[in-house]
Amino acid sequence: MRRVEASERAEVTVEIDGRRETALVDARTNLADFARGVGATSVRVGCEQSVCGRCTVMLDDASVRSCLVLAVQADGSRVETLAGIGGRIEELRAAFAHHFALQCGFCASGILVTAAEWLAGDPVVDEAEVRRMLSANVCRCTGYEGMVRAILEVASGGT
Amino acid sequence: MKPAPFAYVAPREFDEVLEVLAEEAGDASVLAGGQSLLPLMAARELRPGVLVDVNGVADFPGAGESGEWGDGCFVGALDRQCDHERSAEAPLLAAALAHVGHAQTRHRGTVCGSLAHGDPMAEIPLALLVAGGLVEIASRGAARQVAVDDFLGDAFRPRVSADEVVTGCRWPDLGGGSTHSFVELQHGSTLGAAACSLKLSQGGGWSLRVGVAGFADRPRVSVVELDAGDLDAAADVVGDLIHSGPLLETHDAQASYRGALLGELGRRAIAECAGSLR
Secondary structure, X not given: OEEEOOOOOEEEEEEEOOEEEEEEEOOOXXXXXXXXXXXXXXXXXXXXXXXXXXXEEEEOOEEEEHHHOXXXXXXXXXXXXXXXXXXXXXXXXXXXXXXXXXXXXXOHHHHHHHHHHHHHOOOOOOHHHHHHHHOOOOOOOOOOHHHHHHHHHHHOOOO | OOOOOOEEXXXXXXXXXXXXXXXXXXOEEEEOOOOOHHXXXXXXXXXXXXXXXXXXXXXXXXXXXXXXXXXXXXXXXXXXXXXXXXXXXXXXXXXXXXXXXXXXXXXXXEHHHHHHHOOOOOXXXXXXXXXXXXXXXXXXXXXXXXXHHHHOOEOOEOOOOOOOEEEEXXXXXXXXXXXXXXXXXXXXEEEEEEEEEEEEOOOOOEEEEEEEEXXXXXXXXXEEEEOOOOHHHHHHHHHHHHOOOOOOOEOOEOHHXXXXXXXXXXXXXXXXXXXXXX
16 A cells, blocks of 8 residues: 655656656645656646646546646556647647637647547537537637637548 | 645555544545545645545445445446446436536546535536435445435535545436436536436326525435426426525525526426426
């Protein structure tokens, strides 16, 4: 039974984007901070309480809020960030650029990871579904219109 | 913000979970999905001294180990919300989950964790209440089953002791031909929700189960027999439920608004069930 005291640090190893990364962390260190600390800086930290979606990553093939997973919980797991997820991410990037879907870009990595997982799940493709999917992520700049157009375009196969 | 420092324990065996909870004497919190607990810890609203991560426990008890389990769908301690989004066995749970969080939180959040968290606005406790379900609870040397109505206490304080852990919940089979609905209004957070299950009784009337959340410290349910098609009487059942005590008043919804909102949500939930009744 693993036990990490409040005053202790624990060694945690996670495969991030194909690299094995090890660091010493507090029990309270979340996976988002762990990822950034080992160089996976496409992971952004926003609200740290599950609202904003900035820190979305794939953990063992399912999207999660990495602010709500402790690094010690992810020991031995596999994580893909925007930098390593593959799939239709290049199509999404091109469509986002074409539709001016981003402004400051701080939400981009969370939104692109969310959209890539949604596309891979054989979704019902309509605007309402895209907006429902995007509701997991907050963008304070754009009003989402360009994102909706870009994602619909990729989902319906055209670019 | 970051949580206050805590010790982290990750038992591999169920008996170890019960040992740790017994020994830590009220200073420990169980970490399942963490999708409600960890945000509250980050906001420093909760500061458990010990976090007991049960995600690696391989031998949680299954259905019926603490008594007669009967029919229906058993949802275990580590069943994720996403596991039951399309459940045909627990249709009220599936209907409720359409309103719970986002894909990212449902991948980790557990059904039993939501029950143990005890948010009076939460969808899963309301749905289990309308389904007439049971909660299974264990502590060192003991296990018990409790009707969800008795399990739900005041807001965020379900009736579980500090040394107990929720090990499962049962969603009864509500019978062939029954229809189900779950409606909700969110503005940032959930303002109100209504859940309904309706079927034709043997005498040809309506067997109605309807519940609402968002008006008090806990959700409430009514189970009644009505003349078939009597939507007005059904709406009165909801009205009586809402006005059975003082209405909750918050910064974003005064009591009169909550009453009107929940009455409307109840009517819509019942109408949706009636519309799909064969």
